[in-house]
Amino acid sequence: MKLRALLALTAIILAGCATTTRKPIVYYYGNYEQAYYHNKKDNTPASAEKYRKALEDVIQTSEKKGLRVPPGIYCEYGYLLSRQGSADADRYFNLEVATYPESEHFVAFLKTQIKQN
Numbered sequence: 001m002k003l004r005a006l007l008a009l010t011a012i013i014l015a016g017c018a019t020t021t022r023k024p025i026v027y028y029y030g031n032y033e034q035a036y037y038h039n040k041k042d043n044t045p046a047s048a049e050k051y052r053k054a055l056e057d058v059i060q061t062s063e064k065k066g067l068r069v070p071p072g073i074y075c076e077y078g079y080l081l082s083r084q085g086s087a088d089a090d091r092y093f094n095l096e097v098a099t100y101p102e103s104e105h106f107v108a109f110l111k112t113q114i115k116q117n
Contacts, residue, residue: 025067026067026068027062027067027068027069027070028058028061028062028065028067028070029058029070030054030057030058030061031054031057032054032055032057032058032070032073034054035047035050035051035053035054035055036051036054038050038051039051051080052077052080055073055076055077055080056077058070058073059073059074059077068099069095069099071099071100071103072096072103073096074092074093074095074096074099075092075093075096075103075106075107075110077092078090078091078092078093078095078096079110079114082114089114090111093107093110093111
């Protein structure tokens, strides 16, 4: 009887280990982390351009694959565009709020800070 219980317990444990499910990809980050790090570390026009391209890649690839753009990416890209004086900045701020409604207060605060500077 003890042998059966031990075999049943072993089978349950092994079955639990064998049935791993892969988590679906929720967000695509691409080269974002490295580009962000080097932009902050180096603070050169070349690193800023790589960072901008990394943000664009995340947005375009996410949209192409049907994934949600990661939280904050639209906002970061909009902020980057606003610092360059681009009129498209508001579009990306609005996309951030539409995708993540909880970011509405932060985006509004950020817009007021941009207008003050």
